[in-house]
Amino acid sequence: MSRAKRVLVVGGTNFDVIAQAERLPLEHEKLRGTACAVTPGGAGANTAAGLVRQGCSVRLASAVGGDTAGMMCLQALRERGVDTSLVRVEAGARTSTAVVLSSGGGKRMMTFAGADRGLAFDAVTEGDVRGCDHVHVVGEPTQALRRIVALAHGAGRSVSVEWNGRDMSDLAAKASLNFMNADEAARVPQASAADAATNARRCADLVSGDVIVTMGPEGALWATADGQLFHQPTTPVDPVDRTGGGDAFDAGVIAGWLNGEPPAACMRRGLDAALHVLRKVGAHP
Template sequence: MTAAKRVLVLGGTNFDIIVQAEKFPEEHEKVRGNECAALPGGSAANTALGLARQGCEVRLVSAVGDDALGRLCLDDLRAGGVDTGSIRVDTATRTSMAIVISSGTGKRMMTFPGADREPAYRAVTEADVRNVDHVHVVGEPTSALGRVVGLARRVGRSVSVEWNGRDMRTLAQGPGLNLMNADEAGHLPDARSGDAAATARWYAQQLAGDVILTLGADGALWAGPSGAVVHEPTMAVEPVDRTGGGDAFNAGVIAGRLLGEPPSACLRRGLDAALHVITKIGAHP
């Protein structure tokens, strides 16, 4: 039996309040919601849980507050098979939160910062990195996060970076997976207007790494540094809530890559994982 791939994930853990409605409210308008859920979330936490569901051994480096919401987040991660030993419990502040209004086809989000993750990142050692096969990072490209990425590259561990609307080039130079959606890619400094494939190809060549874009109903594409682009379609569904869909996709792609699957199969794995998430409210399948 092949040993499970080991992944170190660094990034945010927060508590989500998600409201599903037919449309977004206008100024002074009251809109009746269809469903409401309050549950643990955060891009890194969601991806860690997704990787665990994909059969990986996952350790999450993050932070929560010393409060009831933080304890709910930790319990949820442990129940999902994620090692929480590197999650810092910050006694000085609250757990980060997010409020999401989801219309199915789109969403609006407000985030509320809480526990500081930087000390948890700084506590990661070279031995921690050597003990895994892959490092996945989400969040602002700080020096603490960059140090861990540098360690991973130095000891020969593969790396993936979730761009999440940020310019992550300071962390993403060199071989690795760069994960983003087409809307985010379209706002990058060197985006090719209206051409997601050309944008992905240009960044893949500049970074000397792979760029993976989700395209909504059009599936996803994978651009390699050689200039080759692979497109994978997806099944048409009526989305209920897109929260966590990208995180589930990322987990599927990373797991496929660690198993040695070709880009088309990695994209298919990621798209299938996302479909399980976006057809319900909340990021858990």
């Protein structure tokens, strides 16, 4: 029996407050919601939990505050099988929070910074990196993240980068996989906003690595560094809540790729994982 792939996820942990309604409110409108939930969240934590569901052994480098919200997040992650030994608990700080207004197909989000995750990233050692097979990073392209990516590259460990609305090109040069959505791919230099396939190929050429682009109901594209392009359709659904769908997709693709599956199978894994999340409120089961 083969050993589970060991993944180090470096990213944020949030306490999510998700308010759901049939539509988003208008200016000055008091709209009655249909559901409200509080749940652990954050792209790093969501992806870590998703990778566990995909059969990986996962360690998360992140930070929470020493408040009730932070303890709830830690407990939930541990219950889901995530190794939280690299999650820094900052006494006196609050846990980062996200407030999400969700209307099924639509979403608006506000985030509030909390515990300093940069200090948690600074504490990651070369030994921590060598103890894994793969490193996945998400967050601001800070010096702390650059150091971890450089450690992974020096140790011969593969790296994936979630762009998440940011310019992660300085980290992408050392990444095997780059994740972005269609809007992010359309913002790269010389992109053609109307042609996702051209944008995906352009991104792959710029970063000299594989780029995976999610396109909502149109599925996903995979552009390789050598010019190949793969498209994988998805199953149309009416989403209950989109929170964490992209993180679940990343987890499925990474797990498939680490198991040597071809791009189509990896994207199918990711899309199925995203569909599971889109059918409920919040990113965690």
